[in-house]
Amino acid sequence: MTETVRRGKPSKIDELPDEIKKKLDEMLRDSGNSQADILIAINGLILEAGLDEEATISRSGLSRHAQKHEAIAKHLRETRAATVALTAELGDKPTGEVTKLILEMARTQLFKAMQQQMLNPESDAAVDLDTIKEAMLAVQRLESAADRNHKREQEIRKAFAEEAAAKAEESAVKAGMTAESVSEIKKSILGIV
Structure with a gap:
């Protein structure tokens, strides 16, 4: 039994001009705005933009959009929280936070795919060796x-530290510092790396 995926009719919000949609999303992100206030403001912008009354949005349409918006925002918050937790767990390995996030997301997706294959009743209930290898x-x-x-x-x-040490040495020599002091400054800067 296969499911067909159909593209639904775009909502009134999907058909709004970009600047109005952007304003709508900004207002939804601000928890100080009630949906009633947002509805009044956005419908006002729609009419000011010269669109007809048919283009105004309903309370239920706004509510559906707000729920979608919140689901996406929640997912992003959870992803950020997971990234922060993973970054803390991975310690001070000097890879960037974005790299860590990408690695962890990829691992998670691979795990989910393998788990889904195992849990799928239509499969053999065993993970294909080729899938594991891939x-x-x-x-x-x-x-x-x-x-x-x-x-x-x-x-x-390293390159930045070497450049900074060279500039510091040059400045220290011009300032008349002793060779010993200049050497200590260079060691301090190069010791950062």
């Missing part, structure tokens, strides 16, 4: 990308 290869590639990112970040930090 999943492991994908994780290996992601880890390799993270490692390259880490090495690149280290190279950038």
Whole structure:
């Protein structure tokens, strides 16, 4: 039994001009606005834009859009919270937070796909070995990308520290500092890396 996916008729909100939709979403993000206030303001903008009365939105339409908006916002908040937690758990490994997020999202998606395959009653209830191999290869590639990112970040930090040390040495010599003081400054800067 296969399900067909149909594209529904776009809502009135989907058909609004971009600037009005943007204002609507801004108002929804501000928890100080009630839906009644938002409805009045947005319908006012619709009429001011020269659209006819048919283009105004209803309370139920706004409510549906607000629910979709909140579901997306909730998902983003959960993803951010998970990223922060993962970043804390992974410690101070110098890969960027975005890289960590991408790696964890990919791992999660691979896990979900494998779990779904196992839980799907129409499947053999066993994960295909090729699927596992592909999943492991994908994780290996992601880890390799993270490692390259880490090495690149280290190279950038080292180059920046060397440049900063050279500039500091030049300034210190011009200022008449002793060779020992200049050497200490360079060691401090290069010690950061």
